[in-house]
Amino acid sequence: xxxxxxxxxxxxxxxxxxxxxxxxxxxxxxxxxxxxxxxxxxxxxxxxxxxxxxxxxxxxxxxxxxxxxxxxxxxxxxxxxxxxxxxxxxxxxxxxxxxxxxxxxxxxxxxxxxxxxxxxxxxxxxxxxxxxxxxxxxxxxxxxxxxxxxxxxxxxxxxxxxxxxxxxxxxxxxxxxxxxxxxxxxxxxxxxxxxxxxxxxxxxxxxxxxxxxxxxxxxxxxxxxxxxxxxxxxxxxxxxxxxxxxxxxxxxxxxxxxxxxxxxxxxxxxxxxxxxxxxxxxxxxxxxxxxxxxxxx
Amino acid sequence: xxxxxxxxxxxxxxxxxxxxxxxxxxxxxxxxxxxxxxxxxxxxxxxxxxxxxxxxxxxxxxxxxxxxxxxxxxxxxxxxxxxxxxxxxxxxxxxxxxxxxxxxxxxxxxxxxxxxxxxxxxxxxxxxxxxxxxxxxxxxxxxxxxxxxxxxxxxxxxxxxxxxxxxxxxxxxxxxxxxxxxxxxxxxxxxxxxxxxxxxxxxxxxxxxxxxxxxxxxxxxxxxxxxxxxxxxxxxxxxxxxxxxxxxxxxxxxxxxxxxxxxxxxxxxxxxxxxxxxxxxxxxxxxxxxxxxxxxx
Numbered sequence: 001x002x003x004x005x006x007x008x009x010x011x012x013x014x015x016x017x018x019x020x021x022x023x024x025x026x027x028x029x030x031x032x033x034x035x036x037x038x039x040x041x042x043x044x045x046x047x048x049x050x051x052x053x054x055x056x057x058x059x060x061x062x063x064x065x066x067x068x069x070x071x072x073x074x075x076x077x078x079x080x081x082x083x084x085x086x087x088x089x090x091x092x093x094x095x096x097x098x099x100x101x102x103x104x105x106x107x108x109x110x111x112x113x114x115x116x117x118x119x120x121x122x123x124x125x126x127x128x129x130x131x132x133x134x135x136x137x138x139x140x141x142x143x144x145x146x147x148x149x150x151x152x153x154x155x156x157x158x159x160x161x162x163x164x165x166x167x168x169x170x171x172x173x174x175x176x177x178x179x180x181x182x183x184x185x186x187x188x189x190x191x192x193x194x195x196x197x198x199x200x201x202x203x204x205x206x207x208x209x210x211x212x213x214x215x216x217x218x219x220x221x222x223x224x225x226x227x228x229x230x231x232x233x234x235x236x237x238x239x240x241x242x243x244x245x246x247x248x249x250x251x252x253x254x255x256x257x258x259x260x261x262x263x264x265x266x267x268x269x270x271x272x273x274x275x276x277x278x279x280x281x282x283x284x285x286x287x288x289x290x291x292x293x294x295x296x297x
Numbered sequence: 298x299x300x301x302x303x304x305x306x307x308x309x310x311x312x313x314x315x316x317x318x319x320x321x322x323x324x325x326x327x328x329x330x331x332x333x334x335x336x337x338x339x340x341x342x343x344x345x346x347x348x349x350x351x352x353x354x355x356x357x358x359x360x361x362x363x364x365x366x367x368x369x370x371x372x373x374x375x376x377x378x379x380x381x382x383x384x385x386x387x388x389x390x391x392x393x394x395x396x397x398x399x400x401x402x403x404x405x406x407x408x409x410x411x412x413x414x415x416x417x418x419x420x421x422x423x424x425x426x427x428x429x430x431x432x433x434x435x436x437x438x439x440x441x442x443x444x445x446x447x448x449x450x451x452x453x454x455x456x457x458x459x460x461x462x463x464x465x466x467x468x469x470x471x472x473x474x475x476x477x478x479x480x481x482x483x484x485x486x487x488x489x490x491x492x493x494x495x496x497x498x499x500x501x502x503x504x505x506x507x508x509x510x511x512x513x514x515x516x517x518x519x520x521x522x523x524x525x526x527x528x529x530x531x532x533x534x535x536x537x538x539x540x541x542x543x544x545x546x547x548x549x550x551x552x553x554x555x556x557x558x559x560x561x562x563x564x565x566x567x568x569x570x571x572x573x574x575x576x577x578x579x580x581x582x583x584x585x586x587x588x589x590x591x592x593x594x
Contacts, residue, residue, distance in 0.1 A: 023450070023451040107454075109384070110378075118446060127431075134428050136434075147414060149314055149324065153407065157319070
């Protein structure tokens with residue numbers, strides 16, 4: 001692959017706040033959560049989407065770097081708040097104590113708030129790199145929309161409200177589309193917009209993000225039943241224990257696997273229609289997306 | 298006064314999300330908190346700061362309208378999270394049940410997150426009004442900085458950490474400067490930047506915001522001792538009950554009143570040096586700032 005996790009982390013870690021001053025404990029908690037691992041798939045998707053249209057240009061500071069850090073901050077804030085006692089009450093995340101366990105509940109609430117705020121502060125740094133550039137303005141608008149009420153947070157809200165309650169197919173689809181797909185769409189769209197993609201390409205990428213997100217989430221449900229706790233870094237069977245309705249509990253394992261295949265095929269069909277400058281980046285994006293929906297951890 | 302609270306609320310309410318769809322309970326909680334009253338001083342300061350430099354232009358949709366709604370959303374999110382059981386555990390705010398009481402704790406956490414996110418989404422709408430306008434880009438950068446770690450949230454973090462513990466003068470000053478002044482500075486700066494103020498004016502306005510914020514906060518401490526619970530809409534004596542160190546408990550009532558006078562004088566001195574287009578707006582801003590530091594509720 002063109003980009004290693006180490007390279008991506010070097011780029012995005014540079015935007016983290018320094019652990020000093022009176023708020024240092026909160027900053028330490030932010031950075032603890034941010035640096036706790038993870039596959040960095042959203043920044044990687046964003047970078048490949050950017051390179052598809054912009055071509056490679058590693059020499060200069062690029063606006064996409066700010067946005068890569070920003071989307072990972074948004075993803076991290078959502079995990080910190082999701083794990084809180086009032087929500088999922090999870091003690092472990094990626095095999096390590098969650099923030100409210102490693103620190104305390106107040107710090108977890110405020111560190112999540114701080115990361116969400118810092119994400120937009122970080123993305124706005126792109127304005128200094130390219131003042132007056134409407135690509136940056138448009139990407140920032142997407143970055144403020146997809147993680148919010150009409151996206152990730154909307155899905156999270158319904159997911160919390162319905163935990164332990166009967167849930168319909170339409171509601172489950174809404175949760176998956178918003179809680180999972182929205183941020184993947186956000187990554188692809190921000191990268192492509194910053195790289196100079198036109199509206200036709202953006203529409204295709206939105207379809208790709210939506211389908212891959214749905215496949216990714218159902219694959220997650222499958223792994224919660226069939227996966228290996230050690231390689232996943234978290235216990236399996238948690239959905240059943242928490243009375244969570246998932247695609248698997250609702251439709252069965254066979255249908256879930258067929259759904260993943262179908263969504264993957266739709267994503268690959270849209271991908272094949274993209275018209276990009278850097279075809280190698282497109283191939284790498286394709287490999288990345290396939291690895292996500294076929295993953296076993 | 299040129300602008301009534303009703304007029305301001307008409308402007309900012311227009312940006313609230315509609316209570317429909319699967320996230321409607323969360324949206325209802327956001328709007329409940331946002332519409333629970335308050336003096337709307339931050340949007341009003343922002344509008345007057347804007348008008349001082351831009352002159353009045355009520356006919357068109359102005360970028361400052363988006364920012365006025367955004368800063369009030371940020372203020373509201375901070376109140377919702379501040380009131381949470383893990384933080385101040387307050388049941389009443391402006392005489393009404395707080396969000397985690399009127400709804401529930403999960404909804405309060407997510408509604409706060411949603412308001413913070415929605416604030417930046419709302420401010421970013423200004424890009425469609427004036428694409429490529431660096432004034433909007435610069436104002437958005439300020440809007441992402443002042444409420445965050447190097448501003449309001451940093452003060453909140455230290456305030457939470459030190460509740461019930463011994464606290465030094467320097468720490469108290471840090472809390473007041475950040476928790477209270479930062480958002481007032483933010484309001485003045487965003488308005489002035491959008492109106493076209495230059496760097497010299499911005500520096501003066503930052504001083505004004507800082508001094509007024511400090512005077513406003515110490516006035517709050519004074520009212521918690523000498524105020525009237527009914528007109529304040531909240532019980533008095535809560536700082537003492539919660540073992541909160543304030544300027545009053547640390548330095549005594551007389552010193553607190555002298556400090557308010559001193560900060561007010563400094564703010565008025567800086568204000569007199571402003572060089573604006575609309576001198577009537579400047580007079581109104583002066584009246585507003587004086588009313589805040591001399592208020593009895």
